[in-house]
Amino acid sequence: MSAALILFAYAGLLAFAAPGLLSRGGWTARAPRLGIIAWQMAAFSLLVSAALIGFALVVPTVQVSADLANLFRACVMALRDQYATPGGAAAAAVGAVLALAVLARAAWCVTVSLAGALHGRARHRDVLTLVGVPAAHLGAVVVDSDEPAVHCLPGRRRRIVVTTGALRLLDDRQLAAALAHERAHLDQRHDLVLAWSGGLARAFPRVRLFTRAHAETVRLVELLADDVAARSADRLTLAEALLTLAGSRTPAAALGAGGSTAAERVRRLITPYPPLGHLRTALTSTGVAALLALPLLGLATPMAAAAHLHYCPPGTVAAAPTAR
Amino acid sequence: MPHFGDLEAAIMNAVWATNGPVCVRDVLEQLDREPEPAYTTVQTVMDILYRKGWMTRVKRGRINFYEATASREDYVAGLMNEALAVADDRTAMLVKFVEGMEPGEGAALRQLLNTAKTEESAR
Numbered sequence: 001m002s003a004a005l006i007l008f009a010y011a012g013l014l015a016f017a018a019p020g021l022l023s024r025g026g027w028t029a030r031a032p033r034l035g036i037i038a039w040q041m042a043a044f045s046l047l048v049s050a051a052l053i054g055f056a057l058v059v060p061t062v063q064v065s066a067d068l069a070n071l072f073r074a075c076v077m078a079l080r081d082q083y084a085t086p087g088g089a090a091a092a093a094v095g096a097v098l099a100l101a102v103l104a105r106a107a108w109c110v111t112v113s114l115a116g117a118l119h120g121r122a123r124h125r126d127v128l129t130l131v132g133v134p135a136a137h138l139g140a141v142v143v144d145s146d147e148p149a150v151h152c153l154p155g156r157r158r159r160i161v162v163t164t165g166a167l168r169l170l171d172d173r174q175l176a177a178a179l180a181h182e183r184a185h186l187d188q189r190h191d192l193v194l195a196w197s198g199g200l201a202r203a204f205p206r207v208r209l210f211t212r213a214h215a216e217t218v219r220l221v222e223l224l225a226d227d228v229a230a231r232s233a234d235r236l237t238l239a240e241a242l243l244t245l246a247g248s249r250t251p252a253a254a255l256g257a258g259g260s261t262a263a264e265r266v267r268r269l270i271t272p273y274p275p276l277g278h279l280r281t282a283l284t285s286t287g288v289a290a291l292l293a294l295p296l297l298g299l300a301t302p303m304a305a306a307a308h309l310h311y312c313p314p315g316t317v318a319a320a321p322t323a324r
Numbered sequence: 325m326p327h328f329g330d331l332e333a334a335i336m337n338a339v340w341a342t343n344g345p346v347c348v349r350d351v352l353e354q355l356d357r358e359p360e361p362a363y364t365t366v367q368t369v370m371d372i373l374y375r376k377g378w379m380t381r382v383k384r385g386r387i388n389f390y391e392a393t394a395s396r397e398d399y400v401a402g403l404m405n406e407a408l409a410v411a412d413d414r415t416a417m418l419v420k421f422v423e424g425m426e427p428g429e430g431a432a433l434r435q436l437l438n439t440a441k442t443e444e445s446a447r
Contacts, residue, residue: 120406145400150420265422
C-alpha cells in the first residue's frame with residue numbers, strides 16, 4: 001500500500017511539474033536530441049508509474065528470494081493474507097483495473113496511431129508510383145504540382161517527394177539542403193517517436209504532460225533534422241529554403257507564443273544557438289535517467305523492506321534465507 | 325497481388341493520355357517500352373488496376389474497354405492535400421519539410437536573413 005502511495009505522489013508531481021520544468025529556459029532548442037529524450041522519458045515514466053500503482057495494489061510486497069519456488073509460495077501466502085480482508089481485496093481490484101486500463105489504453109492508441117500511419121502511407125505511395133516521376137539524381141520522386149512542397153514518406157519503402165513548384169522556387173543548393181533535412185527524418189526514424197508520442201497524447205488527452213510531450217517532439221524533431229542537414233549544407237542556404245517554402249503558406253494551426261515553428265527554425269539557423277554546455281548536458285542526462293529509475297525505485301524500496309517481514313508461517317519461506 | 329509498379333504507371337499514363345475508353349490493344353500501341361510487354365501481361369495489369377479502383381471497365385461486344393476513374397490532376401491534388409494538411413494525426417504518416425508561417429513573420433525573417441548573408445559575404 002505504501003508503495004502505491006509513493007508512486008502516486010511521484011506520478012502527481014511528475015504530471016504537474018514536468019511540463020513547466022522541461023520547457024524552462026528554452027534549453028531544448030540548444031540540444032534537441034536530449035530534449036526529445038527528456039520529454040519522452042518524462043511521459044514514459046508517468047505511464048510506467050501509473051501502471052505500477054495498479055500493480056503495487058494488486059501484489060502485496062513479498063520477500064524477494066532467489067529461489068523461485070519459495071518466492072511463489074511467499075506470494076501465495078501474502079496474497080491470501082491480503083485478500084482475506086475486504087479492504088485489501090477492494091484495493092487489489094481497483095489496482096488491477098487501473099493497471100490494465102492504463103496499459104491497454106496506451107497500447108491501443110499507439111497501435112491505432114501506427115496502423116493509421118502505415119495504411120495512409122501505403123495508399124499515398126500507391127498513388128505516388130502512378131503519378132510521380134522518380135528522379136534518381138535527387139533521390140526523390142517529382143510530382144507535377146504548382147504547390148511548392150517537400151515531404152517524405154517514412155518506413156521501409158521510404159520516399160522523398162518534391163513538387164515541380166518547389167523545384168522552380170529553390171536553387172540547387174537550397175534543394176540539396178531541404179533533401180538533407182528530409183533524409184535526416186528518414187534515417188533517424190522520427191516517424192516512430194512521433195507515432196508513439198502521438199498515440200499517448202490521444203490516449204490521455206487530459207494529461208498535459210502527454211500532449212505537451214507530443215507537441216514538443218513534433219517541434220524538436222524539426223530542429224534536430226535541421227542540425228543534421230546543417231552538417232552537409234550551409235545554414236543560411238537551409239534557412240532560405242525554409243523561408244521560400246514556408247513563406248507561401250500560412251499555418252492553419254494555432255500558433256504558440258513564440259510564433260510558428262518554421263519562424264523559430266529560420267531564426268535558429270541564422271543565429272546558431274550555442275550548444276548546451278558539458279555540465280548542463282550531464283545534469284540533464286542524470287535527470288532523464290532518474291525519470292526512468294524513480295518509479296522502479298519507488299516499488300523496490302518497500303519490497304526490500306518487506307524482505308524482513310514475516311508474511312508466511314515459520315518453516316516455509318522465512319526459513320529459506322538461513323537454509324541457503 | 326503481384327507487383328507491376330512500373331508497368332502500372334506506364335499503363336495509367338497511356339490511359340490518361342487518351343480521352344475516352346481504351347482497350348488493351350490501344351494501350352499496347354501507346355506503350356513505348358523496350359522490350360514490348362506481352363498482350364496478356366498488359367491485360368493482367370489493366371485488370372489489377374481495375375480491381376484497385378483506378379479504372380472502370382465496360383464490355384462492348386467481346387472486348388473490354390477501360391477508362392480512368394479520375395484524372396491524373398485529381399490524384400495529384402489528393403496527394404498534395406495530404407502533404408499540406410495541418411491535421412495533427414498526419415504527423416506520423418508524412419513528415420513535411422516545413423509548415424507555413426505568418427506573412428509578417430516571413431517578411432521580418434527575410435530581412436534578417438539578407439543582413440546575415442551580407443555579413444557573411446563581407447567576411
